[in-house]
Amino acid sequence: MYATHEDVMEQIESDRQIMKRVYWDKLRLPHIFLIRPQWDKFLGANNTYVSDTLMPDGRRNQMSSTHDLGQNFAKAYDIKFTDKDGEIKYAHQSCFGPGIWRIMAALIGIHGDDNGLILPFEIAPYQIVIVPVLFSNEEENRKIIEKCDELEEELKQKYRVYFDNSNNTPGWKYNQWEMKGVPIRIELGPKDLKEDKIVLVRRTGHKTKTTLSELDQTIKQEAMALDDDIKSKAEKYFAHNTKTAETLSEIKSTIKSFRGFVKAPFCSIDKDGEGCADIIKAETEGAYVCGIPWLKEEQEQPRKGAVCAVCKKTAKHIVYIAKSW
Ligand SMILES: [Zn+2]
Structure with a gap:
């Protein structure tokens, strides 16, 4: 429970760092932190922040998620507090869910070989x-x-x-x-x-x-x-199985012949991009638009004049696309 939205974002950043220490420093699992598109966020949240890794079959495995719940649930359940300025306000909330068994699956699947487990x-x-x-x-x-x-x-x-x-x-x-x-x-x-x-x-x-x-x-x-x-x-x-594509047919053929993530120019991760994501899903037999990198320094800007791989409107983002577990 937080007083402000800044406090929520601070908590979300702290969750990200906890996961990085666990996945990378302890378990040696490559991953990417993404913001999910608006149509794929936790219902009722403002935004959903996740960490995805790639399993050996090339499907993404969402290992953790943190939801920025804003004041939405506080308003629904009437959760209020008296702020420093004496005013009664609705609280801000976040919700952090590390998927312990999903992390275990990544550890077993990614590091293991034909002879069995390989543990750090x-x-x-x-x-x-x-x-x-x-x-x-x-x-x-x-x-x-x-x-x-x-x-x-x-x-x-x-x-x-x-x-x-x-x-x-x-x-x-x-x-x-x-x-x-x-x-x-x-x-x-x-x-x-x-x-x-x-x-x-x-x-x-x-x-x-x-x-x-x-x-x-x-x-x-x-x-x-x-x-x-x-x-x-x-x-x-992870690096070898993250490819790029420009058009829907390239996305289709890359998903079909390779495993893993495909990065492509895309119109919008707000609600108005959902139609294009549905087309990608149908054309690729189930690949999802997974979102854009959560860290500013990892976000790629589409080149000048780039258009959405599906609707050909101006591309606002380079999104990650993959099949999912
Ligand atoms: Zn589009």
């Missing part, structure tokens, strides 16, 4: 799994297990670690923990024990050997490298 280091329930590589030499095996126990004890002080001492084969364990998205796997076999080395395998595929004294440093490096791997892969996907 900071949020993984287990950050490290230790897998002993045992053969038939009982004495040797005992030493390896002992060493793994020691490693687990030491690493537990700083990380979330699991020592997989089950009877399954190392190969089975590798697959199992890859599927669960554990960022780093430590392997320890007879040869490593003799050489006093430890093998670290990053979930994105890179293998490295280190010594006990350098283990902590190597874990930190590998954790950072894993986050960089998934971040840059996701960023490339």
Whole structure:
């Protein structure tokens, strides 16, 4: 509840920054903040501000929304307050909805591969799994297990670690923990024990050997490298699947042959643009006009003389268009 509309906009900006910290700094998920067109906003709100990402099938996934409710609901429900100037006024309101399961779907779908989950280091329930590589030499095996126990004890002080001492084969364990998205796997076999080395395998595929004294440093490096791997892969996907089009037939063919967002000149995101959005939806078998970037610096201006891809009236915006989940 706020006294002024400026307070609402401040809250909406703060919601945006919270989502950016979660999506990008923690989860490494590319996204764009958009203002939805007037015909697609939350019913009764002045405006709806969202964050959209792209799933691997090229559909947008709306991960959060904040609605600027203005005084509309306060008037309907008679919510008033006494302002600093002594006057009784209607309150301003906003409503913020992060879609937790939509964010989880993005995390699983965007970073995962054919072997299963890939989780950023900071949020993984287990950050490290230790897998002993045992053969038939009982004495040797005992030493390896002992060493793994020691490693687990030491690493537990700083990380979330699991020592997989089950009877399954190392190969089975590798697959199992890859599927669960554990960022780093430590392997320890007879040869490593003799050489006093430890093998670290990053979930994105890179293998490295280190010594006990350098283990902590190597874990930190590998954790950072894993986050960089998934971040840059996701960023490339997002950028590669954001295309541009000028005409309705270009929008149609781009949506048909590519995944993701198409940016196109468009007449209006106010109510008068709804007819053109309906035509796009019908012609593309379901693509939505998703809106324009919420941040001024991300808004593209149509070039001089550009016309709406549908009605050929002067284009006021470059809008994002995509199919949706
Ligand atoms: Zn139009």
